[in-house]
Amino acid sequence: MGLDMYLVGDVWVSHNDKEAGLFAVIDGYPVQRHELDLGYWRKHRHLHGYIVTTFAEGVDECQKIELSAEDCRKIAKALRAEDLPHTEGFFFGNESIDEVDRLEKEAHAVTFEKAADWKESKGKKDWKHSIHYQASW
Numbered sequence: 001m002g003l004d005m006y007l008v009g010d011v012w013v014s015h016n017d018k019e020a021g022l023f024a025v026i027d028g029y030p031v032q033r034h035e036l037d038l039g040y041w042r043k044h045r046h047l048h049g050y051i052v053t054t055f056a057e058g059v060d061e062c063q064k065i066e067l068s069a070e071d072c073r074k075i076a077k078a079l080r081a082e083d084l085p086h087t088e089g090f091f092f093g094n095e096s097i098d099e100v101d102r103l104e105k106e107a108h109a110v111t112f113e114k115a116a117d118w119k120e121s122k123g124k125k126d127w128k129h130s131i132h133y134q135a136s137w
Contacts, residue, residue, distance in 0.1 A: 002042060002043050002137060003042065003043045003044070003045060003048060003135060003136075003137050004040070004041075004042060004135065004136045004137065005039075005040065005041040005042070005044060005047070005048055005133070005134075005135050006037070006039070006040055006133065006134050006135070006136075007038040007039035007040070007067075007111065007112070007115055007131065007132075007133055008035055008036065008037065008038060008131070008132050008133075008134065009035070009036035009038045009115065009118060009119075009129065009130070009131050010033055010034070010035055010036070010129070010130045010131075010132070011033065011034040011035075011036065011128060011129055012032065012033050012128045012129075012130075013030070013031065013032055013033065013034070013128075014128065036118075038111065038114070038115045038118070038131065039108075039111040039112070039115065041108065044108070045087045045088070046084035046085065046086065046087050047075075047079065047084055047108065048060075048087060048135055049084065049085045049086070049087025050075065050078055050083075050084045050085060050087075051065060051067075051075065051133050052065070052135075053085060054071075054074070054075075055067060055071055055133075060135075062134065062135055062136055062137070063134070064132040064133070064134045065132055065133045065134065066130065066131070066132050067115075067131045067132060067133055068119070068131070069115075069116040069117075069119040069120045069131075070116070072112040072113065072115045072116035072119070072131065073112070073113065073116045075109075075112045076108075076109040076110070076112040076113045076116070077109075079105045079106075079108050079109040079112070080105065080106070080109050082105070115131055118131075119131055
């Protein structure tokens with residue numbers, strides 16, 4: 001067990017998309033939503049704490065936390081500035097894990113920036129493309 005962290009992009013298929021043939025069929029049924037794996041981390045407890053505190057009012061129930069492109073850029077900035085709160089949790093890892101996180105902080109920041117770029121390329125108010133963070137332990 002441990003803290004698994006997912007950054008997910010959702011692409012919803014509208015009826016117009018279906019009529020234009022822009023959808024997939026699985027087992028004879030049309031796919032309504034495509035889920036994109038935008039990022040994955042293990043036991044980056046301080047990043048998790050930052051997202052929960054900043055974007056979920058401190059509520060940590062493994063719920064989906066919706067993020068805008070601007071939110072993703074804010075997370076990238078906090079990673080680079082090492083401005084993440086100290087976060088404790090039974091399944092969240094220990095100080096040896098934190099050393100790995102520091103070494104990989106730029107790669108994590110780039111992941112959030114790419115997610116922001118993806119969302120912005122679809123239009124800021126495009127309801128068909130969304131981003132959320134979700135943790136599991």
